Amino acid sequence: MLIKEMNSHPKNLSRIVETSGTITSPLVPWNTCGAYMYGALGVNPFAYLPYAFFNLIALLLSVIYGLTGITMSEWNGGNEESEEAVN
Incomplete structure (x- = not known):
């Protein structure tokens, strides 16, 4: 499932991956950090x-x-930067 289909902003995915x-x-012992x-x-x-x-x-x-929705931004389907520039 795509993160946009869940109506979640892509920056949420970036934070989760980080x-x-x-x-x-x-x-993790078998990871590069743990092995090093x-x-x-x-x-x-x-x-x-x-x-x-x-x-x-x-x-x-x-x-x-993630479970409570705190700090999770919703995605409005457009480019926020261009919308902020118009306002």
């Missing part, structure tokens, strides 16, 4: 998992925002 992909990638930290530093990602507050809280807040 939270789920970039911020949580150090927590394990290879270079010798620290298993599960060892620093309890201390990765930002990574865990950001993911939790993203789920809460």
